[in-house]
Amino acid sequence: MSSMSNLLAAREQMAFTLGFHIVLSCLGVALPATILIANYIGLKKDDGAAMELARRWSKAMAVTFAVGAVTGTVLSFEFGLLWPQFEHRFGSVFGIAFAIEGIFFFLEAIFLAVYIYGWKRLRPWAHFWSGVPMVITGIGGAFSVVAANAWMNQPQGFTLDAAGRVTDVAPLKVLFNPATGYEVPHMILAAYMVVGFLVASIYAVGMLKGRRDRLHRLGLVIPLTLACTATPIQLFVGDTAAREVADHQPAKFAAMECIQKTGPDQTEYLGGICTKDGVKAAIGIPGLDSFLVGFSKNTKVTGLNSIPDDEEPPVHTFLHLAFDAMVGIGTALLALGAWFAFAWWKRRDIPQTPWFLRAVSVSGAAAILALWCGWIVTEVGRQPWIVQGYMRTSEAVTEAEGIWFSFALVLLLYAGLGTGAVLVLRAMSRRWREGGAEDVQSPYAPQTEEVA
Amino acid sequence: MSKADAAAAILWVGATFYALFGGADFGGGFWDLVAGWDERGQRPREAIQRSLTPVWEANHVWLIFVLVVLWTAFPAAFSAIFTTLYVPIALAALGIVLRGAGFAFRKSIVGLRERRAMGATFAISSVLTPFFMGAVVGAIAAGKVPAAGNGDAFSSWIGPLPLLTGAMFVASGAYLAAVFLVGDARRGDHELERYFERRALGAALVAGAFAVAGIFALHSEARYVFDRLTDQGLPLVVLSLLCGVALLAALLRGRRRPLRPLAAGAVVAVIWGWGVAQFPYLLPTSLRIDQAAAPDPTMTIVFIVFAAAAVVVLPSLALLYTLAQKDLLESEH
Ligand code: HDD
Ligand code: HEM
Ligand code: HEM
Numbered sequence: 091m092s093s094m095s096n097l098l099a100a101r102e103q104m105a106f107t108l109g110f111h112i113v114l115s116c117l118g119v120a121l122p123a124t125i126l127i128a129n130y131i132g133l134k135k136d137d138g139a140a141m142e143l144a145r146r147w148s149k150a151m152a153v154t155f156a157v158g159a160v161t162g163t164v165l166s167f168e169f170g171l172l173w174p175q176f177e178h179r180f181g182s183v184f185g186i187a188f189a190i191e192g193i194f195f196f197l198e199a200i201f202l203a204v205y206i207y208g209w210k211r212l213r214p215w216a217h218f219w220s221g222v223p224m225v226i227t228g229i230g231g232a233f234s235v236v237a238a239n240a241w242m243n244q245p246q247g248f249t250l251d252a253a254g255r256v257t258d259v260a261p262l263k264v265l266f267n268p269a270t271g272y273e274v275p276h277m278i279l280a281a282y283m284v285v286g287f288l289v290a291s292i293y294a295v296g297m298l299k300g301r302r303d304r305l306h307r308l309g310l311v312i313p314l315t316l317a318c319t320a321t322p323i324q325l326f327v328g329d330t331a332a333r334e335v336a337d338h339q340p341a342k343f344a345a346m347e348c349i350q351k352t353g354p355d356q357t358e359y360l361g362g363i364c365t366k367d368g369v370k371a372a373i374g375i376p377g378l379d380s381f382l383v384g385f386s387k388n389t390k391v392t393g394l395n396s397i398p399d400d401e402e403p404p405v406h407t408f409l410h411l412a413f414d415a416m417v418g419i420g421t422a423l424l425a426l427g428a429w430f431a432f433a434w435w436k437r438r439d440i441p442q443t444p445w446f447l448r449a450v451s452v453s454g455a456a457a458i459l460a461l462w463c464g465w466i467v468t469e470v471g472r473q474p475w476i477v478q479g480y481m482r483t484s485e486a487v488t489e490a491e492g493i494w495f496s497f498a499l500v501l502l503l504y505a506g507l508g509t510g511a512v513l514v515l516r517a518m519s520r521r522w523r524e525g526g527a528e529d530v531q532s533p534y535a536p537q538t539e540e541v542a
Numbered sequence: 543m544s545k546a547d548a549a550a551a552i553l554w555v556g557a558t559f560y561a562l563f564g565g566a567d568f569g570g571g572f573w574d575l576v577a578g579w580d581e582r583g584q585r586p587r588e589a590i591q592r593s594l595t596p597v598w599e600a601n602h603v604w605l606i607f608v609l610v611v612l613w614t615a616f617p618a619a620f621s622a623i624f625t626t627l628y629v630p631i632a633l634a635a636l637g638i639v640l641r642g643a644g645f646a647f648r649k650s651i652v653g654l655r656e657r658r659a660m661g662a663t664f665a666i667s668s669v670l671t672p673f674f675m676g677a678v679v680g681a682i683a684a685g686k687v688p689a690a691g692n693g694d695a696f697s698s699w700i701g702p703l704p705l706l707t708g709a710m711f712v713a714s715g716a717y718l719a720a721v722f723l724v725g726d727a728r729r730g731d732h733e734l735e736r737y738f739e740r741r742a743l744g745a746a747l748v749a750g751a752f753a754v755a756g757i758f759a760l761h762s763e764a765r766y767v768f769d770r771l772t773d774q775g776l777p778l779v780v781l782s783l784l785c786g787v788a789l790l791a792a793l794l795r796g797r798r799r800p801l802r803p804l805a806a807g808a809v810v811a812v813i814w815g816w817g818v819a820q821f822p823y824l825l826p827t828s829l830r831i832d833q834a835a836a837p838d839p840t841m842t843i844v845f846i847v848f849a850a851a852a853v854v855v856l857p858s859l860a861l862l863y864t865l866a867q868k869d870l871l872e873s874e875h
Binding site for chain 1: 595596631837850
């Protein structure tokens with residue numbers, strides 16, 4: 091048996107590498123559409139600023155895509171390196187979604203290359219259309235991976251023999267398990283929110299520094315509109331997700347809402363510290379939790395007292411705060427969107443106060459934080475299970491020694507990777523600002539200027 | 543052919559594509575590494591960069607394809623390999639990260655010193671990654687991976703056959719890359735053409751030498767594979783040999799047209815020869831294909847995905863390579 095310490099190291103490494111990759115994969119999912127909108131405006135209205143934005147964003151994507159591809163590859167290796175028993179037992183079930191994902195990865199990598207390197211030599215509309223497959227493959231890729239994760243939360247579509255081996259598989263039931271219905275749209279919308287707010291926040295910072303040209307305004311308005319459109323739908327989907335979790339993963343729900351005793355008329359707590367005797371230092375709204383779950387104060391909600399101790403998720407306070415942070419950020423971003431929409435409706439312009447730009451300039455980081463919090467709720471909330479009800483994470487982990495060492499190495503490596511990516515992107519943006527014409531080459535471009 | 547055998551064939555097709563295209567990408571990194579200091583290495587480096595730039599990302603996906611098909615169709619083999627050979631596998635993964643990052647960053651980083659560091663990272667990891675992948679393959683062929691997994695973490699791959707296989711992977715990647723680059727340089731640059739011709743010749747000889755040494759190592763370490771390679775697998779070995787000889791002849795006579803198909807033929811024949819020699823084992827001689835196989839419906843999905851790849855991905859790849867060959871993909875400066 092492997093030690094608990096090894097298990098902890100493996101979990102930390104998995105969480106860290108996933109948390110890193112997910113930000114880049116959001117860019118892979120949602121940046122193509124953002125770029126194509128700018129490209130379309132540029133072509134239709136012969137708008138040079140919009141074209142320039144599309145060109146710049148596609149060059150930035152060349153960098154983020156490369157980092158996304160290598161960190162994604164690490165994840166694939168980790169399934170075998172960290173969780174070999176999970177693959178051994180359920181690879182034939184869980185792998186189905188990833189096999190399909192392979193097609194999307196291929197097409198994404200191919201059309202991304204055609205689009206990014208086709209700026210100069212392809213005809214403008216042909217070039218535009220070469221980018222459209224990226225939008226579809228991004229969504230398809232997110233569907234496949236998240237369907238695999240949804241299956242871990244609500245597994246179905248397989249039969250086990252007495253020894254616990256998978257003997258039959260129903261692929262459609264695996265792919266379209268009940269959690270797919272809310273996890274997949276929730277993740278795709280999250281990707282659009284992260285990308286929209288993130289790109290907008292970059293231009294908001296520029297405008298706060300006094301750069302108010304058309305390029306900056308468009309660079310703010312296009313992605314912000316996209317993100318603000320996704321936000322209300324996202325809150326609706328999240329709300330559905332919460333009710334589904336309450337029905338199907340009561341332990342997760344009890345931990346994230348910090349419900350101690352099973353029963354009706356549950357209080358909704360905002361913030362606070364979760365203890366065995368209830369929530370300390372929180373704002374409590376009596377009956378609201380029951381109401382949110384079943385639209386009535388009398389809805390019975392499962393509490394932690396009904397969950398066997400060895401099936402309870404860890405770190406309740408952490409889960410509870412992560413959930414609150416996600417919902418809180420979502421609500422705040424909804425308010426930001428309403429402000430934007432109101433000003434646009436009134437005056438066809440963004441709100442004029444610097445406070446608006448300040449708010450936009452932190453919205454990108456906030457959306458990423460919400461994304462991480464959501465994944466913490468999903469993944470940590472599922473513990474101790476890796477496949478809810480069927481396999482414990484402790485049964486899945488590798489017996490190999492030295493996972494702490496590998497985790498340390500991964501931390502170092504990714505620190506370099508992150509720093510490198512940020513430095514490269516900043517260097518690109520500085521060159522764009524200074525020169526315009528003489529621009530930094532995107533990573534794969536032929537070298538024109540000599541190293542020596 | 544059973545469903546499991548068909549899935550194994552799909553796995554081998556994926557591995558073949560990865561060996562050809564991924565292998566050539568690694569080989570490009572190898573020539574980058576040995577191209578010489580600044581001035582001298584500048585022209586070949588540019589050529590390498592130009593040819594890798596639009597395609598390495600897509601070529602890399604074959605690796606993901608192989609991994610995913612392996613764990614989906616043959617989960618028992620996947621976990622046995624990963625619990626035994628985790629050291630070289632982790633080192634290969636490390637190499638992949640460093641390589642991708644080095645390649646992507648080196649262009650855009652402004653400072654000369656950082657650029658050099660990134661370039662070196664890319665080039666060195668281009669050699670280490672295929673070496674460790676080869677060590678994994680060699681260890682599997684040598685029967686060092688027990689079906690139950692958790693084989694010895696070091697002695698399983700530190701031995702003559704795995705290490706020789708690693709070296710052969712590096713050499714054959716270099717050989718493929720040099721041959722592809724001769725073709726790329728064709729458009730006008732005779733000096734560069736000869737430059738890569740000489741290297742193709744050298745790499746072919748070195749890869750051939752490793753292959754011969756590998757046959758001896760197989761004889762002593764992997765008797766099952768050796769016996770079948772010299773029996774059922776013999777036609778493929780001979781085919782590979784013939785391709786190699788014909789390629790040498792073509793190089794010496796300055797004929798360029800047949801270079802690419804011959805180089806590819808030599809490598810493909812070796813991979814399928816290995817496959818035939820291992821059959822019906824995935825892990826010789828402890829785990830057979832049918833013992834490791836996933837249930838039938840999963841295999842059906844693998845076939846559907848493969849068919850979709852043939853219908854959608856291959857034409858798209860062809861489009862990408864065609865655009866790249868016609869110089870239509872180039873970012874402006
Ligand atoms: C921009 C990001 C973002 C925002 C604003 C929200 N979420 Fe979220 N949420 C995610 C990003 C996210 C996520 C990271 O994408 C998760 C992780 C797994 C998943 O499917 O989506 C997630 C998971 C997740 C789960 C757990 C699902 C599970 O365990 O299967 C619930 C219950 C909610 N969300 C609920 C909400 C509610 C009620 C929100 C607002 C009112 C909300 N989310 C806003
Ligand atoms: C366990 C989780 C995951 C694994 C094993 C994984 C695996 C991978 C792999 C192997 C790649 C590289 C493919 C290439 O070379 O082109 C990749 C890239 C990518 N992944 Fe992930 N991934 C995971 C999670 C996610 C999630 C949750 C999403 C999206 C919602 C996602 C979306 C993407 C996208 C869009 C790319 C393309 C590269 C990019 O755009 O940067 N991945 N992933
Ligand atoms: C991409 C966003 C994701 C993030 C940020 C994320 C986060 C996490 C976290 C925090 C853990 C550790 C749980 C703990 O230690 O208590 C974890 C574990 C894990 N996740 Fe996820 N997850 C993501 C997506 C996925 C997807 C899409 C899959 C599979 C398809 C997946 C598979 C796993 C596995 C296999 C583990 C290890 C076992 C476990 O601890 O449950 N994750 N993830």
